Amino acid sequence: MTNPAFGPYGEPAFTVDYGNSGLGKSMDKLRTFPLGLYLAPPGGLKPAVQQLGYKPQTMVVQTLADCHAAALDIHQRSLDYEALVIDDASIILDNTATALAARYKNGIQLHGKVLEAVKAFRQLLRQMGLHAALNFHERQPATYDGEFFPGGPKLPSKGGTKEFPHIADLVTRAKREPNRRPWTGVYECDPHSVDYFQKDRFGVCPAVGPLNTGEILRGAGYTLRRLPGLEWMDEIAERIAADVESAGLDSRMTVGAEWARKLQGAQIALPHIAWVVQDGLDRAELRILRREQVLESLGLGAAKRQPGQIPRPVPSAG
Numbered sequence: 001m002t003n004p005a006f007g008p009y010g011e012p013a014f015t016v017d018y019g020n021s022g023l024g025k026s027m028d029k030l031r032t033f034p035l036g037l038y039l040a041p042p043g044g045l046k047p048a049v050q051q052l053g054y055k056p057q058t059m060v061v062q063t064l065a066d067c068h069a070a071a072l073d074i075h076q077r078s079l080d081y082e083a084l085v086i087d088d089a090s091i092i093l094d095n096t097a098t099a100l101a102a103r104y105k106n107g108i109q110l111h112g113k114v115l116e117a118v119k120a121f122r123q124l125l126r127q128m129g130l131h132a133a134l135n136f137h138e139r140q141p142a143t144y145d146g147e148f149f150p151g152g153p154k155l156p157s158k159g160g161t162k163e164f165p166h167i168a169d170l171v172t173r174a175k176r177e178p179n180r181r182p183w184t185g186v187y188e189c190d191p192h193s194v195d196y197f198q199k200d201r202f203g204v205c206p207a208v209g210p211l212n213t214g215e216i217l218r219g220a221g222y223t224l225r226r227l228p229g230l231e232w233m234d235e236i237a238e239r240i241a242a243d244v245e246s247a248g249l250d251s252r253m254t255v256g257a258e259w260a261r262k263l264q265g266a267q268i269a270l271p272h273i274a275w276v277v278q279d280g281l282d283r284a285e286l287r288i289l290r291r292e293q294v295l296e297s298l299g300l301g302a303a304k305r306q307p308g309q310i311p312r313p314v315p316s317a318g
Contacts, residue, residue: 003129007221011126012083014167015213017187018136018153019174024185024211025135029085030056031275032214033133034227036083037074039067045087053271054227057081064096064117068124075128082225083131090137090154093118097156111157119167133213138173141195152197161197171199174211181253183278185211206289210282219286233276236263240280241287249288252281 006012017025029036030048038045039061048056061067067086074081086092097114104110125132136153139161143149152161153171165171172187173196180186189198189205202220209216214224226233236259243255256277263273 005223005225006129007223009221012129012131013169013217013220013222014122014125014132015170015172015217016089016134016136016153016165016168017172017174017213018138020138023174023176024183025174026087027051028185028211028213029087029133029135031212031279032217032224033083033085033131034230035081035225036085036131036133037070037079037081038085038087039070039092040085040087051271052275053269061086061092062095063099064092064114064121065099067092068117068121071121071124071128071130074130081130083133084125085133085135087135088137089134093160094156107157108159111155111160114156115160115163115167118164122167131217134168150193150195150197165197165199168199169201170205170213170216171197172205172213172216173198177208182256182281183211187211187213187216204286204290206286206293209289210285212279212282212286215279215282215286219283219290230272233272233279236276237280237283240277241284244281244284245287249285252284256281 003010017028019025026045027047029038030045030052034052034054034056036057038056038058040058045056045058048054059070061070067084071084073079074084093114096117097110100110100113104113122132134153136155139151139154139158141149141151142158144158149158149162151173153164155161155164170189172189174185174187176184177186178184186208187205187210188196188208189200190207191199202216204219205216217224240255240259243259244252247255259277259280260273263276264270
């Protein structure tokens with residue numbers, strides 16, 4: 001029976017993001033999958049307690065074989081996780097390649113086996129109904145022997161970086177826009193980029209948008225669970241998004257501040273206020289930017305958007 005939480009796709013998502021350290025990729029995943037199991041180095045997710053108000057479930061792993069074993073353990077013990085999150089996948093795959101090197105001396109064959117292991121892991125999680133989210137370091141674009149290789153997630157080999165994005169549903173590149181408010185992190189997701197691998201099978205990401213995988217997946221039709229006791233966040237995030245869509249994208253700072261005051265007056269914990277306000281503002285931004293992108297692709301988006309004005313969907317021909 002198809003899980004309705006998987007929307008129109010009938011299967012969980014396999015997402016990948018990459019970028020330099022300190023851009024907020026780990027915190028993004030902690031907001032996206034609070035009921036996930038985090039396969040991460042010791043202490044790497046400590047900020048979640050202060051910034052989000054909860055302690056994530058974690059397991060220390062070294063290789064992809066350990067990740068595979070963790071997934072099987074979840075299945076055998078019927079544990080109620082929504083996702084497996086590998087943070088940091090670059091280190092895990094480097095360790096995996098090192099572990100396999102004793103059996104596979106040929107470099108091409110070795111890195112082919114690493115990709116096979118990732119595909120097997122993806123298939124296992126799909127069979128189990130678990131989302132997968134992998135955070136990577138960034139490999140810069142480079143030319144080797146006259147062949148150009150775009151930048152992307154840092155795998156043990158440049159060929160792996162080239163092939164790996166084909167496995168994923170969503171591949172986003174994290175970066176910082178210093179003048180952006182209230183949060184400086186963004187995800188690039190431009191499938192036409194020649195310099196960096198980026199991909200969106202769902203067709204919901206703008207070329208540059210908020211650093212919020214949870215709202216990207218919700219916008220694609222997935223239903224993601226909240227922590228017990230925080231289910232109210234979905235309704236509030238939607239109300240915040242509606243206010244921004246009504247007033248225009250340039251209103252998001254004002255709308256966010258107004259809602260923060262309301263929630264503070266209702267005695268909501270500050271980490272939860274910041275969390276739900278960010279989700280609401282990012283939800284509105286993703287919707288508005290996506291509409292603008294569609295209109296522009298139809299030749300209808302040439303006019304500059306005025307402050308307080310948002311584009312409206314094209315009327316149905318029927």
